[in-house]
Amino acid sequence: xxxxxxxxxxxxxxxxxxxxxxxxxxxxxxLLPLFSFNNSVFIAFPLSGFTVKxxxxxxxxxxxxxxxxxxxxxxxVASLSSTxxxxxxxxxxxxxxxxxxxxxxxxxxxxxxPDIVLAIALLMLASKLEIPLSLATVVIGHIVICIxxxxxxxxxxxxxxxxxxxxxxxxxxxxxxxxxWRVTFPLVLPGIVxxxxxxxxxxxxxxxxxxxxxxxxxxxxxYIWGELRFPYKLPNVLALGSIILVASGSLIAIAEWLxxxxxxxxxxxxxxxxx
Amino acid sequence: MSTGGAFIHIQDVSKRFxxxxxxxxxxxxxxxxxxxxxxxxxGSGKTTLLRMIxxxxxxxxxxxxxxxxxxxxxxxxxxxxxxVFQSYAIFPHLNVRDNIAYGLRTERLSRAERETRVGEALAxxxxxxxxxxxxxxxxxGERQRVALARALVxxxxxLLLDEPLGALDKRLREAMQIELRQLQRxxxxxxxxxxxxxxxALSMSDRVAVMERxxxxxxxxxxxxxxxxxxxxxxxxIGTMNVFEGRVIAVGDEILTIQTSRxxxxxxxxxxxxxxxxxxxxxxxxxxxxxxxxxxxxxxxSLRGRVLAAEYFxxxxxxxxxxxCSDAIIIVIVQNAGPCNPTSLGQGESVYxxxxxxxxxxxxxxxxxxS
Amino acid sequence: MSVAGRIxxxxxxxxxxxxxxxxxxxxxxxxxxxxxPLALMIMYSFWRESGLVLDTNPTLAQxxxxxxxxxxxxxxxxxxxxxxxVTLTTVVLGYPMAYFLAFRVxxxxxxxxxxxxxxxxxxxxxxxxxxxxxxxxxxxxxxxLLRLGLVSQPLDFLLYNATSVVIALTHSYxxxxxxxxxxxxxxxxxxxxxxxxxxxDSAFQRFLRIxxxxxxxxxxxxxxxxxxxxxxxxxxxxxxxxxxxxxxxNMIQVQFGRANNWPLGAALAVSSMALVAVLIILFVQxxxxxxxxxx
Numbered sequence: 037x038x039x040x041x042x043x044x045x046x047x048x049x050x051x052x053x054x055x056x057x058x059x060x061x062x063x064x065x066x067l068l069p070l071f072s073f074n075n076s077v078f079i080a081f082p083l084s085g086f087t088v089k090x091x092x093x094x095x096x097x098x099x100x101x102x103x104x105x106x107x108x109x110x111x112x113v114a115s116l117s118s119t120x121x122x123x124x125x126x127x128x129x130x131x132x133x134x135x136x137x138x139x140x141x142x143x144x145x146x147x148x149x150p151d152i153v154l155a156i157a158l159l160m161l162a163s164k165l166e167i168p169l170s171l172a173t174v175v176i177g178h179i180v181i182c183i184x185x186x187x188x189x190x191x192x193x194x195x196x197x198x199x200x201x202x203x204x205x206x207x208x209x210x211x212x213x214x215x216x217w218r219v220t221f222p223l224v225l226p227g228i229v230x231x232x233x234x235x236x237x238x239x240x241x242x243x244x245x246x247x248x249x250x251x252x253x254x255x256x257x258x259y260i261w262g263e264l265r266f267p268y269k270l271p272n273v274l275a276l277g278s279i280i281l282v283a284s285g286s287l288i289a290i291a292e293w294l295x296x297x298x299x300x301x302x303x304x305x306x307x308x309x310x311x
Numbered sequence: 312m313s314t315g316g317a318f319i320h321i322q323d324v325s326k327r328f329x330x331x332x333x334x335x336x337x338x339x340x341x342x343x344x345x346x347x348x349x350x351x352x353x354g355s356g357k358t359t360l361l362r363m364i365x366x367x368x369x370x371x372x373x374x375x376x377x378x379x380x381x382x383x384x385x386x387x388x389x390x391x392x393x394x395v396f397q398s399y400a401i402f403p404h405l406n407v408r409d410n411i412a413y414g415l416r417t418e419r420l421s422r423a424e425r426e427t428r429v430g431e432a433l434a435x436x437x438x439x440x441x442x443x444x445x446x447x448x449x450x451x452g453e454r455q456r457v458a459l460a461r462a463l464v465x466x467x468x469x470l471l472l473d474e475p476l477g478a479l480d481k482r483l484r485e486a487m488q489i490e491l492r493q494l495q496r497x498x499x500x501x502x503x504x505x506x507x508x509x510x511x512a513l514s515m516s517d518r519v520a521v522m523e524r525x526x527x528x529x530x531x532x533x534x535x536x537x538x539x540x541x542x543x544x545x546x547x548x549i550g551t552m553n554v555f556e557g558r559v560i561a562v563g564d565e566i567l568t569i570q571t572s573r574x575x576x577x578x579x580x581x582x583x584x585x586x587x588x589x590x591x592x593x594x595x596x597x598x599x600x601x602x603x604x605x606x607x608x609x610x611x612x613s614l615r616g617r618v619l620a621a622e623y624f625x626x627x628x629x630x631x632x633x634x635x636c637s638d639a640i641i642i643v644i645v646q647n648a649g650p651c652n653p654t655s656l657g658q659g660e661s662v663y664x665x666x667x668x669x670x671x672x673x674x675x676x677x678x679x680x681x682s
Numbered sequence: 683m684s685v686a687g688r689i690x691x692x693x694x695x696x697x698x699x700x701x702x703x704x705x706x707x708x709x710x711x712x713x714x715x716x717x718x719p720l721a722l723m724i725m726y727s728f729w730r731e732s733g734l735v736l737d738t739n740p741t742l743a744q745x746x747x748x749x750x751x752x753x754x755x756x757x758x759x760x761x762x763x764x765x766x767x768v769t770l771t772t773v774v775l776g777y778p779m780a781y782f783l784a785f786r787v788x789x790x791x792x793x794x795x796x797x798x799x800x801x802x803x804x805x806x807x808x809x810x811x812x813x814x815x816x817x818x819x820x821x822x823x824x825x826x827l828l829r830l831g832l833v834s835q836p837l838d839f840l841l842y843n844a845t846s847v848v849i850a851l852t853h854s855y856x857x858x859x860x861x862x863x864x865x866x867x868x869x870x871x872x873x874x875x876x877x878x879x880x881x882x883d884s885a886f887q888r889f890l891r892i893x894x895x896x897x898x899x900x901x902x903x904x905x906x907x908x909x910x911x912x913x914x915x916x917x918x919x920x921x922x923x924x925x926x927x928x929x930x931x932n933m934i935q936v937q938f939g940r941a942n943n944w945p946l947g948a949a950l951a952v953s954s955m956a957l958v959a960v961l962i963i964l965f966v967q968x969x970x971x972x973x974x975x976x977x
Contacts, residue, residue: 198398198400200396200397200398200399200400201400201402203367203387203394204396204400204402205402205413206366206386206387206388207365207367207387207392207393207394207414208388208393208413208414208417208461208462208465209388209414209416209417209418209465210388210416210417211388218413219402222404223403223404
């Protein structure tokens, strides 16, 4: 794809730089699993031997389990909703529609507003409309922040799908609904799954919006936030964090793989002349 | 609504996109079983017109009827037409067999009938054994054939083809042209074929509609279009044409004498129907291959000039000759194997060009500035 | 077909109408859950809390407080400074990485991108917390230094100040900032570089005259997409900022917690967003002006 017959600037120094960069990124992160297996309540060197007791303690923690379950529910609902909404929006945003700039602007607006602003704004609305704070209000907040991600993933997937395919399906006798099921949906499916995974993680990991909007039922990040005040509970938290690290890492890997390589679209459309 | 008895009747159809008038009041009749081409450059409206016949665009004005049925407002899946798209639009998530069978779901056939039809279609496009392959495992030509089979398997009354051969290389394209023509004759379906390649249109079609800027300039069979273009625009688009501006100076029983600004006097056969009084402005046109060229003065009237450029195309040679009598340039094409022995004529040489009177055409003066 | 029927057919087939219908659920949600709350927040910023009652007579009192009270001015400025520093650092550090990925990696691009993405997507809270572990009084750096005998007492300036906030935020956003830059570098047609070489440029000149200007949109996007969330960050200053590292988000949060002054909180939020918007516009203009100077 890239001929790269030309020397680019940098040389060996660049490779070293890249390695150091990755190290900088990962070393702090890898401390979490490291100390989650450390047989000591104090997070300090030297290490004190290997143990899995923190994992056991964490698993037994009722409050943690409840918060985890809440987070899973919220993330499931938020990811499904934002993916569906993102799918509808992406389908329209790839075409030339009058007003597209406005729609595109609105769907990407959450990216340009700090979470705290969004959180307090939703809090104000909930209060004004006298809607009680609960997991439901958290879901709404999460849907708003997830939509830009869903739209981005799905638009990138739609771009690989030839416009003519839907017209061909209609020409061959199918109405709009069957065209969606037989042609559009199968081709966009990898993107849909990728969007579901990505938005799940965004929702699962969110702290600030949940913090402001959750009422009495907490989500996992809010629970962790509470636990950070107690030093003796730190290793439990680290154990939890390590599991989350591995789980989200895997989900992201799958999501990215699907977005790029999900089958059925490796046939480049034949683009000749103009339309 | 009167269809004039034609199989496909397009009545005064117009379509505007934004500020641009893509199709401007087009009226056409297409016969049953005809291989009909829409020929024109980019932007001529030919693809838009095709899409309106297929149901992918709705005319702003006018109507379209097929076999007596008004289809103007029908969606594509309700029309007796099927389209072969320029990009082929092969479904990448289905194999060849499922692509071809795709449209049969709405035809309500038994499974056995479906299988039979798909098998016949594969045989027709000579891709038996390719049934399990996917789109990305097919070459451009193979994909084109699958698109064809997929459309024909539904046995439409009209097949619409949107520049289907544009992406193929020359040799393959020429082979496909012949195949398509034979196929059309075999199945007897009306084909409406869109192309910007005039050689393609001429070689394949029963009749051609030449379009420019949304309008139909001329509709005729290929021979008539070539030999008797009705305007400079058509003449220029189809093949090469020498054109000279002039004025009628004498009107005889059979001959009009034209004084052109570039070549002295030309005598042109008078054709019935053209009322051209003395003083009228006209264009005199002649095809380059109807002219003769030689190094020595021939018997009979000829024009002397000098070869400005000589190009060799293997089977023929093309000369740009600057005429002595004026600053006109005339283009002459001769077969290399013919009697003129053109390969001996090189740049700068003095030559004589013969304009046979019967080869001269008259075209309406288009009112544009001096050539 | 009747005239009315024909009109209806044409409307339903109108592609524009179908598109608006498709996008309406998403737009409705965004209007009610994004636009409306923001509008309400703006309205709140013009109100006032008097006792237990919300006084909705429009007033600029909150804005006066937000802009004149010393503590808020300090926090605004500090937040701007921190956000600018973090943005600058992540962009400058991230550019070579993006360059490496776009031009030097041939076949492993997907793996590299994945490796870069994973840390960013995993528990933000805990990543910031990791820095608390590293920089703390009894944390990793200190215990390491003590063990090695390099210091006799733990360093106490590593944590709970603006510096630790900058470090932690830089780490959080380091991978994120790379992406927009990488995308714009990837788009550069190799033929352009070949043409430049053909016309006499060395590798370094090619970088300066072709690669850098063409990657500018990506750099600007990365800067904006980093600056905005960093400015409004709450978790990092709270966990590692101490009292010297507090940022504007902390002050906003207080108005919705202990202080219970929602209108002031709204005014602070609107002011910071307005400030950010103005700065971004100025920044983008300046960057484009500077880029236009490159020949």
